[in-house]
Amino acid sequence: MDISESKDFLVHSGSLKEVRTFSRDVFDKLNLNKDLKDELVLAIAEAAQNIVKHAYKGVEDTKDHMQIKISMKDNQLEIGFYDKGKPVVSENIQHRKLDDIKPGGLGTYFIKQIMDDAVFKKDQQQWVNHLVLTKRL
Amino acid sequence: MSYKISEEGNVSTVFLNGEIDMDVTEKAKEVILPLVEAGKEVHLNLKDVSYMDSSGISVLIESHQKALESNTKVVVKEVSKSVLKVIMMAKLEQILNLE
Numbered sequence: 001m002d003i004s005e006s007k008d009f010l011v012h013s014g015s016l017k018e019v020r021t022f023s024r025d026v027f028d029k030l031n032l033n034k035d036l037k038d039e040l041v042l043a044i045a046e047a048a049q050n051i052v053k054h055a056y057k058g059v060e061d062t063k064d065h066m067q068i069k070i071s072m073k074d075n076q077l078e079i080g081f082y083d084k085g086k087p088v089v090s091e092n093i094q095h096r097k098l099d100d101i102k103p104g105g106l107g108t109y110f111i112k113q114i115m116d117d118a119v120f121k122k123d124q125q126q127w128v129n130h131l132v133l134t135k136r137l
Numbered sequence: 138m139s140y141k142i143s144e145e146g147n148v149s150t151v152f153l154n155g156e157i158d159m160d161v162t163e164k165a166k167e168v169i170l171p172l173v174e175a176g177k178e179v180h181l182n183l184k185d186v187s188y189m190d191s192s193g194i195s196v197l198i199e200s201h202q203k204a205l206e207s208n209t210k211v212v213v214k215e216v217s218k219s220v221l222k223v224i225m226m227a228k229l230e231q232i233l234n235l236e
Contacts, residue, residue, distance in 0.1 A: 017158070017160070041188075049158070053159065098227070103202075104191075113226055
């Protein structure tokens, strides 16, 4: 089944629950099994959290929105994240070493564990950052 | 997220409920860390936690590390399957005290 759905969310930690609800609703339509659905929802929520936490670091009470677009075509799942925060330097993104036990630094690691690929594209004029997560299902 | 605390001797059991994400981590820490810093043995019961992300994992790590500093311990109990998967993805099942 092919599908393409997108939704805008206020850039705020309080939106993360809505992000998960939106994602679960889309994955329900695709009849994904619960374990896979849980993993994909986690990856999406971590990427959205990174926008709130990092792209909008130091910005209080923004009225900006981020957009999340979930598409499935020919069993290739693609999830796009669009925001107008600080430009991300993808070379600077790295998760902490797992044996260096401390709070933080795991979100990107989870995304990499769950998805096949995560790429920041410079193809948008309307937005600042465009992250694309892909996974072959 | 909601919570309930029960006390028995030097053991405080915190029953967390709901989804633990970045939006509620401060609230979770405000509940758990003062108990740990007071030297209580803290049991975190997660049977009703349906979702936890990296922010929630950070709360577990911080609680565990504060407990070591305070010469006590945090025990994570009745972890739901979905949360256990996240703990295992972070390779923390041997680090945290899971029961």
